[in-house]
Amino acid sequence: MVTTAAELDAADPLARFRERFVGADTDLVYFDGNSLGRPVASAADRLGEFVRQEWGGRLIRGWDESWMELPTRLGDDLGRVTLGAAAGQTAVGDSTTVWLYKLMRAAVDHAVRTDPGRTEIVIDTDNFPTDRYVAEGIAAERGLTLRWIEVDTSTGVTADQLTDAVGECTALVVLNHVAYRSAWLADAPELTRIAHAAGALVLWDLCHSAGAVPVALDEWDADLAVGCTYKYLNGGPGSPAFGYVNTRLQGELTQPIQGWMGHADPFLMGPGYTPAPGMRRFISGTPPILGMVAMQSMLELVEEAGIDAIRAKSVALTSYAVELADATLPEVTLASPRDAALRGGHVTLHHDRMREVTARLWRRDVIPDYRDPGGLRIGLSPLSTSFDEVERGIAAVAEALR
Known part of the structure; x- marks a missing residue:
């Protein structure tokens, strides 16, 4: 069964799109794609x-x-x-x-x-x-x-x-x-x-x-x-x-x-x-x-990938984030629907100190955002986000909470 981030990325039919975004090849973990998406690399040439x-x-x-x-x-x-x-x-x-x-x-x-x-x-x-x-x-x-x-x-x-x-x-x-x-x-x-x-x-x-x-x-x-x-x-x-x-x-x-x-x-x-x-x-x-x-x-x-395939990747990413949170963040509660069919493209994790956690994560290039009350919001843009990025990000949340 495919369970690790590496295996999930290897099996991802949309993985090839990640390299088309500026900054996706860096170590920065971007969990805020539902606030501001990464720039598409071709946009620079298009604007010029x-x-x-x-x-x-x-x-x-x-x-x-x-x-x-x-x-x-x-x-x-x-x-x-x-x-x-x-x-x-x-x-x-x-x-x-x-x-x-x-x-x-x-x-x-x-x-x-x-x-x-x-x-x-x-x-x-x-x-x-x-x-x-x-x-x-x-x-x-x-x-x-x-x-x-x-x-x-x-x-x-x-x-x-x-x-x-x-x-x-x-x-x-x-x-x-x-x-x-x-x-x-x-x-x-x-x-x-x-x-x-x-x-x-x-x-x-x-x-x-x-x-x-x-x-x-x-x-x-x-x-x-x-x-x-x-x-x-x-x-x-x-x-x-x-x-x-x-x-x-x-x-x-x-x-x-x-x-x-x-x-x-x-x-x-x-x-x-x-x-x-x-x-x-x-x-x-x-x-x-x-x-x-x-x-x-x-x-x-989006047209090349197809919106249905994008939705499937989105469900897989958010489900993986929930799975990792369940396994590694016992003190955190899920403030989003657990059923993926009832959930959009992001996941919110609740803990009373998430505002401080978010600030700490930003300083180490892990970028979620915060929403009251106590919600750390993980926005996963399907074409630019990898499963490895999700795994590294959740691990950073666990470290920040500790």
Whole structure:
């Protein structure tokens, strides 16, 4: 039976991808790929060529030749490779926070306009902070109520909990596909069905799943989704986020940040705003073109490897981390689902002194991250992480705890 790190790496069909990432050949243990992915080595050449050829060579002509369409063209690629979304429903640009605001606000405005009695946003207490903060702000702006689902920080929202929370007053449900703290993997098709049965729209936060866990937005009949590109999509610090709006809703929603790039004719420069048809209307300002360049390198690797194979490697990595923790960290408790089918791409280990452990590990080039209460989070990016790296990292955690 294959049990050692060396044997697991030798049997890994995706092991060949590791050498394509900057720094993967060093002794540093990187357990934070779900916060910031390693750079793809080819991105350096791609960025340099962009500066020399497209930016330096074509200058302002680049907008007419390709840049204007890049947010939706790259969005279509992202939808096809990682999101299970047909063309014309995804766009890249802005930050995660801005996309959350635009799509949450558009959704609740539509719901209230259609049915004034829909005055509630349903969201859980362990949803990512930005999602909660944006929802709080929109509720205050529109005179709405937040209905909180209380969840255990080691799990996530269940079907029974959502069924109890939604009703005829629900305008919008905001959910994480993979919980940022515990890695709980939500039953997205069932939760979407429950929200729709109550007459509500659903917004999925895909920040901790896009590029690591298969997503099927069209199959789920999802309404809206938002995600970032610097975690498992390796676009680099501050790389732009993406938004998804189901085709059936695009003509119904009014996006609240009306900028010139979402106008039907951006260069008309007319006195009033006329939204562009389709997904284009959800773009606001000038797209961050440079921030989209690096992500294309990772998207090509994801397509080459295949998202199902990436998920299989992710399950194997996190399962190995849990196995090692069980064997070598008796004083630590698992704060993530033990069943891999209920777990996303990371594992959280709990101990009261994990904040100190994390600081000690960083000083010796072992890089997890910390999340209260007492959680050391191990984010394993499947294409750039080896089983040997997991073994060395867990051994370093045990030493730091001692």
